[in-house]
Amino acid sequence: MKPIRRNLQSISTQVKGLPATAKMLIFALMIILTMSLFLVAQLAGRPTMVALPATLDPDERTKVLAHLEQSSVPYQERNGKILVPAEQKFSVIAQLAAQEVISGDQINWDLIIDQDSPFLTREQNRKRWLIAKMKVLSSLVSRFNGIDRATVVIDRPDSQGFGRTHISPTASVTVVPRGAGLSSDTIEAIADLVAGAQPGLKVQDVRIIDAKSGTSHAARNKGQLAASNHMEIKHAAEQHVKATIEGLLAAIPGCASPSTSCRTPARSCSAPTTTRSPGSVR
Numbered sequence: 437m438k439p440i441r442r443n444l445q446s447i448s449t450q451v452k453g454l455p456a457t458a459k460m461l462i463f464a465l466m467i468i469l470t471m472s473l474f475l476v477a478q479l480a481g482r483p484t485m486v487a488l489p490a491t492l493d494p495d496e497r498t499k500v501l502a503h504l505e506q507s508s509v510p511y512q513e514r515n516g517k518i519l520v521p522a523e524q525k526f527s528v529i530a531q532l533a534a535q536e537v538i539s540g541d542q543i544n545w546d547l548i549i550d551q552d553s554p555f556l557t558r559e560q561n562r563k564r565w566l567i568a569k570m571k572v573l574s575s576l577v578s579r580f581n582g583i584d585r586a587t588v589v590i591d592r593p594d595s596q597g598f599g600r601t602h603i604s605p606t607a608s609v610t611v612v613p614r615g616a617g618l619s620s621d622t623i624e625a626i627a628d629l630v631a632g633a634q635p636g637l638k639v640q641d642v643r644i645i646d647a648k649s650g651t652s653h654a655a656r657n658k659g660q661l662a663a664s665n666h667m668e669i670k671h672a673a674e675q676h677v678k679a680t681i682e683g684l685l686a687a688i689p690g691c692a693s694p695s696t697s698c699r700t701p702a703r704s705c706s707a708p709t710t711t712r713s714p715g716s717v718r
Contacts, residue, residue, distance in 0.1 A: 485512055485519035488528065489547035490538050492518075499537050507531065526572070530579035533629045534622070540632020548572055566592060573633055577609060577626055582619075586611040586626075590634055605637045610645045618646055618653060627655030 454462075488511075492500060500518060504511045509528060512519040520528050525548075532538045570588045577586035587610045593603040607630050611618065627642040644653045 484522040486522045486525055487547060488518040488520050488525070489544040490529065490532070491542050491544055492538070496538060496542070500532060503532060503535070503537055504528070526575050527579050530576040531581075533576065534580040534625050536621075536625060536628075540629040543629075543632065545569065545572075545633060566590060569633060573609075573630055576629065577611065580622060580626070582614050582622065584612045584614055588630060590630070590637070592634065604641060605634055606641045606643075607631070607634065607637060608643045608645060610647050612647045617649055617651075618644065623653045624655050 488500070490500070497518070501511070504518075504520070507528075509524060510521060529538075529543060533540065533543075570590055573588040573590075574586050577583060577588060580586075588607065589609075590605060590607045592605040609626055609630060611626070623644050626644055627639045630642050631637045631639045639655045642655060644655070645651070646653065
């Protein structure tokens with residue numbers, strides 16, 4: 437402590453010997469240094485905001501903002517873009533895709549993946565891009581509700597060249613769910629996300645493997661979904677007609693339920709008898 441006190445006393449003595457202008461300059465520098473440190477502390481405490489990598493129309497933009505408000509995710513709107521914290525970008529995209537607020541083909545992968553290099557060949561950049569895309573998709577699917585981790589593998593055959601036929605790409609997603617299994621909505625959302633990230637990949641060509649139960653699932657295409665929705669609507673209409681008929685039959689005596697036969701009380705159909713007096717002539 438004594439050396440420190442000795443140094444402080446020496447500095448104080450030297451400052452007292454300075455002219456008034458020098459003292460004012462030192463005081464101003466101390467104020468500027470304090471303000472600079474305060475500004476740095478304020479900026480360091482704020483999260484780095486990046487643009488949400490998604491192409492949205494006005495209706496979808498409203499839904500995304502409502503989701504961010506409900507999830508208490510900090511966001512900003514600047515120049516028509518939605519900015520979110522950089523460390524929450526993948527989580528926000530995964531939640532929006534899982535809840536079907538956005539589809540896979542609306543994600544701007546150019547903003548998520550940027551690994552092109554002028555010193556690499558086209559084939560090297562193609563492979564690096566595909567590997568980076570699979571890593572990003574694995575990270576996004578892992579952030580779905582009810583999923584611990586996921587691994588996405590995309591097989592994109594090279595159909596270029598003389599005499600080669602076109603081979604459609606395929607994909608497999610191995611997931612480890614937290615609960616008993618995967619719901620149909622989760623399977624549809626995962627398949628839509630992966631298919632939207634790879635051109636030419638169809639939803640029905642994405643296989644989702646449940647690593648916990650060892651089962652494989654495939655999403656339905658739009659035609660199958662439309663047929664399923666039609667059958668559900670038809671079934672609901674049939675149930676409505678059935679309930680209406682049961683209500684009408686319940687008002688008829690002896691028809692408490694459709695399983696019981698409706699029987700009306702039998703009426704006697706015997707001919708009326710006539711009375712005759714003893715003196716009447718036949």
